[in-house]
Amino acid sequence: MLSSFFRRIDPFAVFAVTVPLAIYLLTLAPSVTFFDSGEFITAIHSLGTAHSPGYPFFVNYAKPFTWLPFGSIAFRVNIATALSAAAACYGVYLLVMTLVAHDDSTDRAMSRYVARGCAMSAALAFAFSSRLWLQSNHDKPYPLVAFIVAVVFWALLRFRARYDKGEECPHYVYLGAFLCGLATGAHQTIVLMLPAFAWLILSRDWRLLGRIKEFLLAVSFGLLGFAIQLHMPVRALKNPLLNWGDPRTLDQFLWNLLRKGYPSDPPHRDAALLWQQMGAFNIPKEFTWVGIGLLVLGLVVSFRRQRDEVIAYFLGIATSLLVIVGYFNTQPDLIFLTEEFFTPLYLLSAVFMGVGLFWLLRRALANIAVEKLTSVPVKVLVGVFILLLPATICALNYYENDQHENYVAFDYASNTFRSLPQGTVLYTWGDSGAFPLWYLQGVERMRDDLDLLHTPHLVFRWYLDAFPHLFSRSMLRSVPESLQSAESALKMAVAEQIGSRPVFIDFSTRYSLPFNEYGMQQRGIAYQLVKGGSNTIYPPDLSVWSLYSARGYTSQMGFRDLDTGKAILIYAMGRLEGGETLLRAGYRSQGAEELRLAAAVAPELRGQVEQMLGAFGLR
Template structure:
């Protein structure tokens, strides 16, 4: 029998690729799409080199310090310096400044993926989602993650050499792991490790300790002495990244703040005592103006529809799953309080964890609203079955989509 040869051999590869894609979990495909979309946008708007735009006054110092493996200004940022240096050695294109900017972009895109998984988990647990409604939960979580990805403040920090997109990655990673604790002990152990390591990137990660502790209190019966010992052990292991400071300071690098090679200099650096007066340092007379300004910043991140959807999400969590509301509020409020009262003009960058939480609330509110619309119209009036798709698409276009159109020109460098 003669051998049959395909007229188009590439067709077989196309079919194989499509079959492989169909075999992947739907949530993974959504997460991959979000990562690729965010990465593409961040790279298109990426700063080509060092910049002071978008509150990037430390961009040059952080890039140069990472390149020379020095010691940055307090608290030293050892985790950022080590990761940025490693990444700059791995990718083969661009100068060092461009490579560190790409590192920020990929950290931001990875954060978006984790926000998607957190949002999906939050929705599923709040509304006890199962069956066909899982696709709606995934769609709502995708809108929430995209809303965070394209919020102007977070977007701006993902295109420059700064520590805040990496801080968001640590924040989201710890939150997701803590919420997954019920699947075994390993998530809480990894979360403890990330907490220690992440504090080597930015000290404001300490705010995640509040929801972390809250979940531990809720599950205190499962906290065996052995688990607590392991948790403290891995936390200290992660925190040991600060050993980098005296080790490198003793090598006399070109950039070295505080003489961290000696104990006094090390403590001065890691405690960031030189900035202590800025913490809660805003005069009370300036507080009303700052609150109004920060409220506008929140509105600018998500626009009016996103703001209303987030408020709706808070209400639904209050009604349906109070512990989940407490979990998110314990990160939202400290981030707001710290940022509002921090006595610098660029303090709004500390709002990013709060905006991450607000994006999660948007996902909850959107999921509940779409379900309400489906139950009200589709079941009673037997309207078109694609109503959820239309509503989720409309929400995607109006909240994150509109933010891209409005902010692209301002953020692109």
């Protein structure tokens, strides 16, 4: 019985999952990272609500991983993302095998083993693409969405195949509808694939439009999956640790679900900006130009017998570009965030690359005698050919995606904590400056004596309600949200608190607003506001630098994203500003040493350091 079970296992499918998972675990971030990481982990740990649109399915998917008996909570959640990414790779394998299953040459030159090898090659190429790899080694919902897209695509292909045989199998459509509804709780970009899914159904038989009963059942299953959104109001009643928007009422639930907390004025778009926005979908970057060649080949050969599948692929691309590029019209400094939305399209691209590779091998082996196909040289040659593209992509991206030593965000947050005296109120500005602090305090229980306040949220009543000891009688409540700005709210809050406890701001807040009415003393990468001291120069407190962990900005880790680079630069700029302040106060040797240390952390500041030293007559 056991031997029969193992004989039924497809080793190529196993490798398509286990090899990516092993690589992801080797390069997994050991703790919290920047961007949304700290917020997601805090929401997952407390089964709360993350930023709009809440991500309830991702939160519930990752929650069981927090019960693993090893590593930090952040590391366990990162494992959840790695597993979902490996599952998405299996989705590629499954789709390639489905698309090539009816090839009439597989009984001779192109054996089923070579077909499986091509499917595995496509799965590995997708696994090692820079976008999926970057999402797999820390907490991200996009691999989960990509996996669901693969399953829905497969279910609809099964529906079409059974329909061609005269079999009525609407349960495949119902499954797809349920998964699409569920996927809205991972990321709403799943709706961009709906036109492609609808095409796969209706292009088989347009008369299906007249089946009202089946249509209503599909909508019902979709709503059943969408019911995962009820997690937000239900959990809001329990006041979880992270309760973004406090969606316990219908108005607040819709505020979160519809992303009303992110007002923005799209920039004026010219040809250069449009090209930059279009560049967020970049297949050559993900799969190299060889991959592009296989993709084009796979689309061409598929168009003959699987035209609707090819059209569905292009519908997904067109819809995504129209919405992400055309409608969103993202500002230049935020375009990099839209790159993640195209992950499902990269998955489908890898599928057609596998089809193209299959066609090439079929042509190459068609004239080889059957007895030679089993020879060792031919097997080795075919194996090399199959693995060449994924191995190349892996080699190109490994160094930059290896995050197993990435403690930058963890150390940045813990170093910030080391800068602050007991009972401090710290105002932050920017997600990456705030979210790692939320994680360390809320999940790892560091510095419970502090109040961490996110300046952009001070305009929202639901946020003030989360700090009743600070804002129950605050003047902030008397100003309507529509008339309040983050800048004025911050100034009002500081004025109310500075007389009773230490008030600090982080580096981003320091350079986002003028604080002419207060003096300022630097403590490492944080700044204490001093009431009535606007005309006094306060030398920086250098003692806190000795308390800092330096691994976050002195390691030779290859991985660098935008905010990791900014964090390292903040350390250097903190040294630079402290050195300049000391020089102005007459502490020449200490000031020069601080400037030297700034240049050591960020060599790109060396010219600025030399210019500053020269201005004070120093070398």
